[in-house]
Amino acid sequence: MTEPLLVARDLRRGFASGGRRVAALDGVSLAIAPGETLGLVGGSGCGKSTLARVLTRLVAPEGGSIAFMGDDWLALGGGRLRAARRHMQMVFQDPLAAFNPRATVGGVIADALRIHAMVPKAGRAAEAARLIDRVGLPSGLTGRSIRDISGGQRQRVAIARAIAVRPRLVILDEAVSALDVSVRGRILELLVGLQRETGVGYLFISHDLAVVRAVSHRIAVMAAGRIVEEGPAAGVIAAPSSDVLIDLIGAVPRLTGIIRPERSEDRQDDAY
Template sequence: MTAPLLVARDLRCSFTSGGRHVAALDGVSLTIAPGETLGLVGGSGCGKSTLARVLTRLIAPEGGSVTFMSDDWLALGGNRLRAARRHMQMVFQDPLAAFNPRATVGGVIADALRIHAVVPGAVRSKEVARLIDRVGLPSALLGRSIRDISGGQRQRVAIARAIAVRPRLIILDEAVSALDVSVRGRILDLLVGLQRETGVAYLFISHDLAVVRAVSQRIAVMAAGRIVEEGPAAGVIAAPSSSVLVDLIGAVPRLNGIPPS
């Protein structure tokens, strides 16, 4: 049996808002297998984005553990952490905030290749051109400012940057929710194709159950900082056991009462 790629156990994280203590993560546990897509759904404020930031070490949890690629992920530091970071990448809802606003499209991708020494400098330009083509963008965009392209194009650049370092896991936090329907479909097709080609795993976070169902092998449901339901995507949607998932299914007409194929 293949070992899990990522195992999170009993993650806890809290903050204070308006003088009130909020448990953003209240003992969250999950696993992701190599090459798998785990969809994570739940309403606003349930802890999905906090979990993403804990897993990527953008914020530190107050308790719990994460094992990634057999390493104690939360204990890594220094050079070991810098080397390991290439294997876990993240794509945000609005990647503009994660980019250097003065950077060009080509520069964003080239920087990732340079920082992680993925390919020799002599072939870096060729690799940038390959990656931009792989995400379906024209090479004419390489010299454009990242601020001067559309939201859908920026999201493709963010995906190109993420896959440039050949990660084992990409965490996508509401990565398609701000896009129009036609662009969203093309991005989802791109992600599925990349997974088939490279074997990358995804943690796909969204409030949109229909989108999650389209790309995920398993689904986990969050509410109030906890995982309240988890299982194979088809089975979970066909027979929900939590009120949270029942409400999410009811909000999507094409899923309501229709077993997934």
């Protein structure tokens, strides 16, 4: 049996809101295997984004544990944490805050290659250009300021930066919500193709059940800081047991033309 890539147990995190304590995470547990996509759905404010930030250690949990690639993720520090961060990347809903606003499109990706020593200095510009092309952006954007491109283009740059360092896990928090339908389809095809080639795992967070259904092996449903339903994507959609999922299914438009995900045992790091 394949060892899990990520295992989170009983994660808890609260915030003060309006003079009271709100449990953003109230005992959340989940696991993701190599080459697997876990779709995470739920309404606004249910805790999805807080979970993403806790898993990436942007926010500290108040309780629980996280194991990543066999290590105690919350105990890592210093050089070990910096090295391990390469293997867990995140793409935010609005990536502008995660970029240096003075950076160029090519510079954003080249910086990731430099920080994680992925490519020698002489080859960084060419590798950045290749990745920009892979996410469907024109090569002419390479020298443009990150502030001067559209939100959808920035999102594709964020995805290019995430895959540039050949991660083991990518957390995508509403990562395709700002893209138009045709671009969204191409990016989803890219993500599924990379997974088949490299065995990368995804936590795909969205309120859009149609997109999640198209790319996920399993689906987990969040409500009020808890996972209230989880199972294989087809089974969960066919027989929902939570009111949250029933409501989401009722709002799903048809989404066609997306390649269904498949596990791959053949992982080729240079496939990125």
